[in-house]
Amino acid sequence: MKKTLILTTALCGMAFGASAQEVNLLSWGGAYGNSHLEAYAKPFTAETGTAVNISDADNPATPIKAMVEAGNVTSDVASVEYADAVRLCDEGLLEEIDASALEAAEDGTAATDDYIEGGVTDCFVATDVYSMVLVYNDSQFEDAKPATPADFFDLEAFPGKRTMRKGAKFNLELALMADGVPADEVYATLETAEGVDRAFAKLDSIKDEVVWWEAGAQPPQLLADGEVSMAYAFNGRIFDAVQQDDQPFEIIWDGQIYEMEGWVIPMGAPNMDEALEFIAFSTAPANQARAAEFISYGPPRRSAAAMVGNIQGTEEPMGPNLPTSEENMTNALGSNLDFWVDYDSELNERFNAWLAG
Template identity: 45%
Template structure:
């Protein structure tokens, strides 16, 4: 099934205005993800609107945006950003406001703001996708009894083998509490207490000697393929690519997936504001987001977009209804308040025998 972009009156009205700007600069994360964005959003927008979309890439954060705004030398127009960075940049006044009412409604007329998942749209962001950090495993290592829960990651007796884990408290602490019986809705409430932090580290201690630490997103697939670990935390898109492109015998454990929201933001002071707004409207149309999903395994965060995705792709998406049970939405405010303290505690714990 190939979703059809419903342009309708949008093409007749919005694009005639945006044609006054000859070029905008769209900034994202590079690699296959940005290639997919160019294919599904940037190139179709250029064709319909007559506006050139120049692509650039970055490694996240808000330092470059802050520098451009503060020096009144804005060269970026639209940036794909993680929710945590958008929240900080918006608080600092580095982004233009985005009116949810200006975004294209769902095909059935539902306003965009009601079509988004929680936190999917804000005063400075029009959300596009959610990706997840989750547990994955090599099916060849567990024939007959495959793991299905976060608790299985911590069960070395029933599911033997080394465990891959990102060298960071984020994700590891949430999974430790989930495996210890904390409900997904209560994870951050518990982790916000000294007793909860101690509880999480005690659970991590039960597998500490079996952990192989990784730091870059490409490592988990390689660790699994080489047999260095039987299970690993990973980014869902990386494992999806290994499964689809390299035919690796990997599988996901959606229970306990930690979901992260991303979206499009417009840099404050852009000289191409109208064209930037038009691009954001087009790029967040449900049909456009649906086309992005099978290319990246990132889940659309508009309900109507999820409904347009090929059913064969849905099982691989973080936002598919079937994958929501047991999921945890990464709490941006929590990590903003506690990251420094928990990073320090994590570093001390790593050094302990």
Template identity: 55%
Template sequence: MKSTILASGIALTMGGAASAAELTIVSWGGAYTKSQIKAYHEPYTAKTGTKIKSEDYSGGLAEVKAQVEAGNVTWDLVDVELSDAVRGCDEGILETIDSSILPPAPDGTPASEDFIEGTLHECAVGEIVWSTIYAYDKTKFPNGGPQTMADFFDTKKFPGKRGLRKGPKPNLEFALIADGVPVDEVYDVLGTPEGVDRAFAKLDSIKDDVIWWEAGAQPPQMLADGEVVMSSAYNGRIFNAVATENKPFEIVWDGQVWDLDLWVIPKGSPNKEEALKFVAFATDTQRLADQAAWISYGPVRKSSNPLIGKHAEAGIDMAPHMPTAPENFKNALQNDFEFWADHQDELNERFNAWLAQ
């Protein structure tokens, strides 16, 4: 079992009372967990006196399920991806969360209208939006770089090697968007044999120019090494390369495929009431904007966007770098986890066969 680390500066006693509430909050580690500690944990402890233990995990529901089935739940809150939030709810291993506990926006807009559509669920409350985009090296296109998803597939106008993640997702979505399918129709089209053929035909048009990547750290490295002139990537990785390493990369947001991380409470958490209070606090307008000072993942509340300031350490204005910034979110597609749950195996098989041809 992973050791539980008490985040620095978190322990706070109130008036010498030894029985202050305590929460164990589980997330993904690294810069992401740091953003949560700075924006949520430390202010919550300062406000309430609740001690917070921060633990890391590598995703999935296996540990949550094991704790619930053993009747020994030691985790109070877990940061999960959407597919796990929905599956865990269906399997009955997560507590339901009534969204009426969430505070309204500062102007009084109810939380149900302030959260981006698709970010509140029966057992989960959304926290951040992250996305797969493509980025290019500005030095390779002195007369102006690509602007649209169609440009990624235009090797005549923008010659050079492309980087793509080795797998069907989200390359099939990118291909259909580039081929003119409106984002709100992508999964309808991809749900037909003709649509799948169309997506692969579009990928065929650049196949000879693609270098495939598998780990999130690869695209910025491939761009930096000049191995590719543009590549799909996770937006936070490109932002970090620009902000901390001064790389000349530019993100193209057109056709971004976005996804969510959400808070869930394992069924039988001994600190459920305290966990609910934390969720309400951590997903208010100000706290979500505060997290965006540490990492370029977008808040799930519309009211948070105007409050996004500068990066806490690099001093860069963060608002333009969020997937959810109005300018970036214009032609965005939410990853359809249900589509992929139904079709992942067959499309993986088709992709691998296509790759081998």
């Protein structure tokens, strides 16, 4: 984990310089971390005078577990994937979050009723809906263009190396869809030994041509450098590379796997009151909508969806770029969060053994 920046804006320095209040936020860095900075941290500091110190990690769940178990907790709020939040909560490593402290929607609807299913649990409050998507470098395919999960595994028709996240999650589901399993049957298939074998057999077909990534910033860089022709990556990272760097990347929404990410509070957080205040502020509908204008992750609060405006700094609407937009959900798979809570350790052990073999 590396420290990336400390937020004490000029406003904070002038108006609240004597305040010792702070929130230590552990995020993911990159374009996603920037959305936390711009939509949440800066406005929170301006409104409350509480400084927000942002650090980043490849996966914040890992250092959170380590610091709590070591009894040396330095983070107050962390951004984690839903399955990690459930697992850490079950292990007693997270504080419970009082949902009644969350801001209601503008029409008075309670936050818990405003969220999509699973958006608020005992230890977790969702901030966004992201997805893993297939993407290709358009400059490397002059004629036929890949369009489906099956195409990602077709090295003959669509040559070039691939890059995939190092781990079982997402890859096993993708492999089954590419092998012809309908999206609504993927998890039932993965619950059988035969289904797991089938997924790994499909991964075997491209294993020698895969560059494995662990940090979300790696896939767009590998695509830009020409080291791979196709990637399996977070949609927001690809969106940012296209918008900010004018990269010729094309997202394949067919077969996207979407999931929630959100805030947790490590057990023993040093600034508990400020952490709760920050979570309530940042998950208000207007702030969730604002974050979606910086990176193409959909807000998990229903009332926030209609508030999302244009892509930051442009006149182009953000809506069509969100995983949750209707046209992008045609053949989408919702990550089965309960499945991964139950099988994460087992399948990652199998994946690591497969990778080493």
